[in-house]
Amino acid sequence: MNIVLLGAPGAGKGTQAQRLVADYGVAHISTGDLLRAAVKARSELGVQAKGYMDAGQLVPDRLVIGLVKERLGQDDARRGFILDGFPRNTDQAVALDAAGVALDVALLVDVAPQVIVDRLSSRRTCRDCGYTAGAAADACPRCGGEMYQRDDDRPETIRRRRDADAGRPAP
Ligand code: ADP
Ligand code: ZN
Numbered sequence: 001m002n003i004v005l006l007g008a009p010g011a012g013k014g015t016q017a018q019r020l021v022a023d024y025g026v027a028h029i030s031t032g033d034l035l036r037a038a039v040k041a042r043s044e045l046g047v048q049a050k051g052y053m054d055a056g057q058l059v060p061d062r063l064v065i066g067l068v069k070e071r072l073g074q075d076d077a078r079r080g081f082i083l084d085g086f087p088r089n090t091d092q093a094v095a096l097d098a099a100g101v102a103l104d105v106a107l108l109v110d111v112a113p114q115v116i117v118d119r120l121s122s123r124r125t126c127r128d129c130g131y132t133a134g135a136a137a138d139a140c141p142r143c144g145g146e147m148y149q150r151d152d153d154r155p156e157t158i159r160r161r162r163d164a165d166a167g168r169p170a171p
Contacts, residue, residue, distance in 0.1 A: 001024050001026055001080040001104050001105070002026075002080055002081055002083075002101070002102060002103050002104050002105075003020060003024075003026065003080075003081070003082045003083070003103070003104065003105050003106075003107060004082075004083045004086075004087070004103055004105070004106045004107070005017055005020075005082055005083065005084045005085075005106075005107050005109065006106060006107065006108045006109070007108055007109030007110065007111065008111065008113070008116055008162055008165060009116070009120070009158070009161045009162060009165060010111075010116040010117075010119055010120040010123075010158065010162075011109040011110070011111040011116060012109055012111065012119075013084050013085065013109050014030065014032075014084060014132060015132075016107070016109055017030065017082050017084045020082050021082065024080060025079065025080075026079060026080035026081050026082055027074075027076040027077045027079070027080070027081040027082070028081075028082050028084060029068065029071050029072070029077065029081050029082065029083050029084065029086070030084040030085050031064055031067065031068060031083075031084070031085040031086040031088075032084075032085045033084075033130055034067050034068075034071060035049050035053060035059060035064070035067070036053075036130065038067070039053065045063055045066075045067065048060075048063060049063055053151075053152060054151045054152065055157075055160070056152050056157035056158070056160040056161040056164060057160070057161075057164050058088060058089070058164050058165070061089070061091050061092055061095070064086065064088075064092065065092060065095045068083070068086050068096070069099055072099070072101060083096075088165060113162065116158070116162070117155055117158050117159070120153045120155075120158045121153065121154070121155050121158070122134050122135040123135070123149070123150075123153050124137055124147035124148060124149055125147065125148060125149070125150050125153075126140035126142065126143060126145040126146070126147055127145050127146045127147070127148055128140065128143055128145030128146070129142055129143045129145060131143070131145075133147065
């Protein structure tokens with residue numbers, strides 16, 4: 001089963017993906033997670049991506065598309081996958097199509113904009129494993145790691161991210 005998960009930043013794609021992974025045993029391929037891992041590892045791609053991510057802008061297509069293709073080529077993705085956060089614009093969708101990737105279903109997680117701002121402002125992320133929870137959690141429920149607020153989870157940046165995704169220029 002090859003699934004594409006669509007929805008605005010903060011709609012809850014990650015949470016839905018975790019459930020689908022549990023139900024279908026497919027690989028979870030989140031471009032946000034892949035990019036954050038690259039930033040943490042200080043790989044060349046990570047260094048290039050970091051500035052865009054901190055500013056709430058999309059990382060350039062050439063970087064993201066390469067990353068996704070490489071990930072889709074790994075063994076576990078052959079049993080099926082959930083693409084979370086990709087494609088994010090028409091060029092990425094065209095690139096996915098051109099790579100000959102067959103999709104079974106596209107799911108849209110549709111949530112009101114104000115609900116998203118409220119949710120993301122109180123979201124905390126585990127520094128060690130990437131798990132997300134509300135502001136009340138001071139240790140990661142999954143691994144005990146430290147929970148922090150992502151730079152791009154501040155209300156200002158959230159609005160900019162949403163507008164970037166809608167294809168509008170950042171103010
Ligand atoms: P959210 O879904 O909460 O916006 P993600 O974890 O999906 O966050 O992405 C975090 C950041 O990574 C984005 O703001 C963007 O800079 C970058 N990013 C993720 N996926 C893509 C993509 N498909 N194309 C370009 N940039 C991306
Ligand atoms: Zn953790």
